[in-house]
Amino acid sequence: MTKQQKQPPLILVDGSSYLFRAFHAMPALSASDGQPTGAIRGVISMMRRLIKDFPESPIGVIFDAKGPTFRNTIYSEYKAHRPPMPDELREQVEPIHAIIKAMGLPMFVIEGVEADDVIGTLARQATETGIDTIISTGDKDMAQLVNQHITLVNTMKDGDAFMDVEGVKTKFGIPPELIIDFLALMGDKVDNIPGVPGVGEKTALALLQGLGSLESVYERLEEVPALGFRGSKTMPKKLEEHKAQALLSKQLATIKTDVALEMGPADIKLVEPDKTALLDWFKKLEFKGWIEELLSAGETVDDVEQALDVTYETILTQQQLDNWTKQLAQAALFAFDTETTSLDYMKAEIVGVSFAIETGKAAYVPLAHNYVGAPEQLDRDQVLAQLQPLLESVDQKKVGQNLKYDQSVLARYDIELKGIAFDTMLESYVLDSTATRHDMDSLALKYLGHKTIHFEDIAGKGAKQITFDQVAIEQAAEYAAEDADITLRLHQALEPKLAEHPTLVKVFKEIELPLISVLSKMERNGALINPGLLQKQSVELAKRIDELEKEAFDLAGEEFNLGSAKQLGEILFNKLELPVIKKTPKGQPSTAEPVLQELALDYPLPKLILEYRSLSKLKSTYTDKLPEMINPETGRVHTSYHQAVTATGRLSSSDPNLQNIPIRTAEGRRIRQAFVASPGYKLIAADYSQIELRIMAHLSNDEGLLSAFSQGKDVHRATAAEVFGVPIDEVTDSQRRSAKAINFGLIYGMSAFGLAKQLGVSRKSAQEYIDLYFERYPGVLTYMDDIRHSAAENGYVETLFGRRLHLPEIRSRNQMRKKAAERTAINAPMQGTAADIIKRAMMSVDQWLTESQLDANMIMQVHDELILEVAEAQVDEVVAGLKLRMVAAADLSVPLIVDAGVGDNWDQAH
DNA sequence: GGGCGGTTATA
DNA sequence: GTATAACCGCCCG
Known part of the structure; x- marks a missing residue:
């Protein structure tokens, strides 16, 4: 066969x-x-x-x-x-x-x-x-x-x-042929198939296994009691009574x-997929991973749909440049981008500039490509001089992607970029801070379905990466002109989306856009640090760390790497058999700070480790690193403030992060002592007092909270008095501490569980505190409920100034995710409004300092605090003006209070 | 060299 | 319980 x-x-x-x-x-x-x-x-x-x-x-x-x-x-x-x-x-x-x-x-x-x-x-x-x-x-x-x-x-x-x-x-x-009978007897709640009342899964199975089929069950009803399942005695009667229903059910189930x-x-045949249609759908639905998968290597979305219709010009002659300069001058809006040798705006050298004046029409001007065989290029200084009037003109509108960077780089060539009308990174950020990362490659894929040439495609990556001046002009031109072109196209895609939401347009135009230049200036101002002081601290820290290490080896009875959580866990929990208090998500015993804190009560080694950890952190992150970050030209450290990173509207800071310089411990504060004012200058540190709680008072309109702030009370003390039912001047320190934890918990959307952990009390008493709090401040409870509801209804929450945070997970059927989104819904309006307020203050302060020609500069922002460096003679005037403007940045139904300090270093100024 | 887990610094 | 950035060790290719 x-x-x-x-x-x-x-x-x-x-x-x-x-x-x-x-x-x-x-x-x-x-x-x-x-x-x-x-x-x-x-x-x-x-x-x-x-x-x-x-x-x-x-x-x-x-x-x-x-x-x-x-x-x-x-x-x-x-x-x-x-x-x-x-x-x-x-x-x-x-x-x-x-x-x-x-x-x-x-x-x-x-x-x-x-x-x-x-x-x-x-x-x-x-x-x-x-x-x-x-x-x-x-x-x-x-x-x-x-x-x-x-x-x-x-x-x-x-x-x-x-x-x-x-x-x-x-x-x-039972075999497949009895499934119908099974369903007929049992019925189906969901489909509303009646079945026989009193017959469930077990009974139906017993009947069919004993007697065969539904029909056979009815023919042999007298044998049913002998089957002996629960209720089998009365079953024949029930079956008889509902026979019609059983037969109907069988019909329905068949x-x-x-x-x-x-x-x-x-x-039913295999058909070739329609790639274009799939791309359209995946683009619309933002299934980024599947879009990438659809494309074969080197292919772009445009290869599949229609290629971008582009004319990119490489400008190598004066005549070409003159021609383009003329066209730029006539353009209502042009896209602009610089190509440089570094991501560090304080070190970057301009290698070329690119422009786009209309969709698909872009040019690249190579200026400093420097490799063997590179063609002769126009002179950088001459070209920049020719472009300077355009770039510095307020009326010549520009759009770019992260123009803060270009502005900072141009400043190194004494060009002050003005006329910033749009920034695609910020348009995307204001539109939806969490929908995507806001770098150009992500935006192009998301909003244009276009896979851009990535920097790594032309410059390589890792140690083998070359700088842009080493990239062949042909490739560089394609990349750079595309950047300008895509920026313009992105703006054309994003602006109408933004225009649909007037409050977002306001946030974009009145907060984010004007902030660009303020941040650029702050970054370039930089902070002066005393490297000698830090290096001295490093040596001292090293000594103490060394001692701690030796003591730890003694206690452990062997040498090991104190910095390795894995090795430490081995020693603590296997060798010394200390109790495991908490596990990490991966299942190994946690050695995190709160755990060691608890173990330290009973054992010596955890205490040593805690001190070792805290000192190593200070040394590696701050005392060792900060001196390395000093820019040799300016002698100062220049952080980067990121305007499109956080979900809530806050800034973030990196390279170095100046928003997490220690303050809580005495050792840590020594690091702040190394942040100093130049000779003849002072540092002013001004911070908003309890700004998020004040915003909560404003947003919730809670009578008790409003009056506490209006009367200038210590709010934690006032809360303690209410919650613990004691007169305000009899509140103990411990009661005040608890009240403070409750107030913070509220801002974070706390649960009883979380508060209990924080306070070290039972979940039950934590719940009692919360209940008492809401009893005393019922407006706050109403506000929390309202915000949860409106978040669920709208899918987003808003700050006082209309900034939105989308929370798709607020409707998740996964309770963990839903609860997490609810906490964010509660926190974001407060954190975000505070961010809006200090941003507005920064703009106002910047404008004032510029116009008044005071010898004072903003140098740092730490979420609710501004640090200025001011000529000694002007300190009093600046403190007064600064406070005034910070306070006036928002008009809440409670006063905004700003505390300011002055000193020769940051620690002193507090 | 890159990515990730664990940890810790800030508001 | 909110929001971040950066370090180290460890494991992989």
Whole structure:
């Protein structure tokens, strides 16, 4: 007998079953336009997996149609209690259908019957033509279809749970042909199939295993009591009573295999996917990973759709430059970008500049490419001199990507970039701070579906990376001109989106845009530090660290690396057998600070480790590093403030981070002593007092909190008095400490659990504190509830000035994620409003200092604090003016209080 | 050399 | 319980 080549199995997918399951299993994801995407992602990734698992097989996807089916005709109550499809799922159905079609998977929606019936019919027909079928479903009812040629697979389960005849027997305890009878007896709550009352899974199985089929059960009712299951004595009566219902249920539960279909299994064929359509959908839904996957190496989205229509010019002659200068002068808006030798704005040398005046029309002016065989280029100084009037003109509007960098670099060439009308990084950030990173490559992919040339593509990466002046001009031109072109295109995509939300336009134009230059100046001002002082501290720290290490080795009885949490854990918990208090997410015993703190009460080694850790941190991060960060030209350290990083609107600082310089310990404060004023100058440190709590008072309008602040009370003391029911001047230190923790907890959206941990009390007493607090400050409770609700309703929260933070997870069915989003919803308006306020203050202070020509500069910002360096003679005037402007930066229903200190160093100024 | 976990500095 | 950046060790390629 010649064995015929086995055909690959036909795959039939129960689309509707996966639709619902994906909807409920996935987090509440959404695209930035609000389109929900969780179910789409879930269903489509399931399809992708099937294609991967069965590359040879034709795959058909079947969905339920809208409207009644024949089952409603025979039983009007069928599926009558199903709630209507949630809107968020309904909005995802069309995209799912469209994407499945674009993937090249034949899709069927047949009215009057259910997906199950279509699948049953197709599977039977396939069997008849000698083709085996695999049905992909999450619905156990389908088990009735299983036979020698038909198996089930649950693609959503890990490891793809296959179920053949044996599998059905193992899982249900009965063969496939009895599944219908099983369902008929048991009924189905969800589909509203009645079944026989009093018969559940166990009874139905006992009946069928004992007597065969439903019909046979009814023929042999007198044998039922002998089966001996619970309630078997009264069962015949019940069965008899509900016989009609049982038979109806069987009819309802039976999947039809004889639906009249216009197509058959032969119509399910592999079709080439429609890449363009898929790209469109993935772009719209922001499925970035899948977009990248669709593209073969080196291919861009534009290769698949239409390539960008571009004319990029490389400017090597004076005539070309003159021509472009003229066109730039006439342009209402142009995009501008500099190419340099370094990311460090204080060291970067300009290598070239690029412009775009309209979509696709861009130019690159190479100025300092420096490699063997590089062509002669226009003189950098001359070109910059020619461009200077354009760049310095307020009326000549520019758009760029992170123009703070370009502004700082140009300042090194004594060019003051003005006329900054837009910055695409900030447009994206204001639009949705968390939707994406705000670098140009990410934005181009997200908003234009364009995969840009990455810097690493032309310069390499890691140790082998070359600087931009080493890059061949041909490649550099393509890269640089594209940057300008894409910047312009991004702006054209982002501006209309921003314009839809007038409050966001205000945040962009009145806060973020004017802040660019303020930050650029602060960064370039830099902070003066005394490296000798830090180096001296480093030596002292090294000595103490060395001593601690020796003592630790003695206690441990062996030498080990104190900096290795792994080795330390080994010593503490295995060798010395100290109790494990907490585990890290990866399961090893935690040696984090609070854990060691607790162990230190009973054992000597943890205390040593704590001191070792804190001193090593100070040494490696601050006393060793800061002197290395001093710029040799200016003798100062120049941080970078990032304007588009945090979710809430705060700035962040890096290289070095000047927003986490120690202050809590005496050792740490010595580091602040190394932040000094130049001779003849002083440092002023001015910080907002309790700004976030004041914002909470304002936003919540809580009477008690408002009056506490209005009367100038110590708010933690006032809270303690209320919560502990004592007169305000009898509040103990410990009560005040607790109240302070409660106040902080409120700002963080605390739970009783978290507060308990913080205070070291039981969860129950923490809850009592919280209850008492809300009793005394009911406005705060109302506010917290309101913000949770409005966050859930809108999907975002807002600061006082209209900045938005999107919180897609606020509707997550995963309670952990939902709760986390709720905490963010509570915290973000306070943290974000505080950020808005200090940003407004910085602009006001900057304007004042510039106009008054005072000998004073802002040099640092630490979230609620501004540090200025001021000529000694002007200190009093600047302190007064600074406080005035910081206080006036917002008009709240409670006073804003600013405390300012003056000193020769940062520690003294506090 | 790159990425990640664990830890710790700040508001 | 919120928001960050940066260090070290460790493991991988």
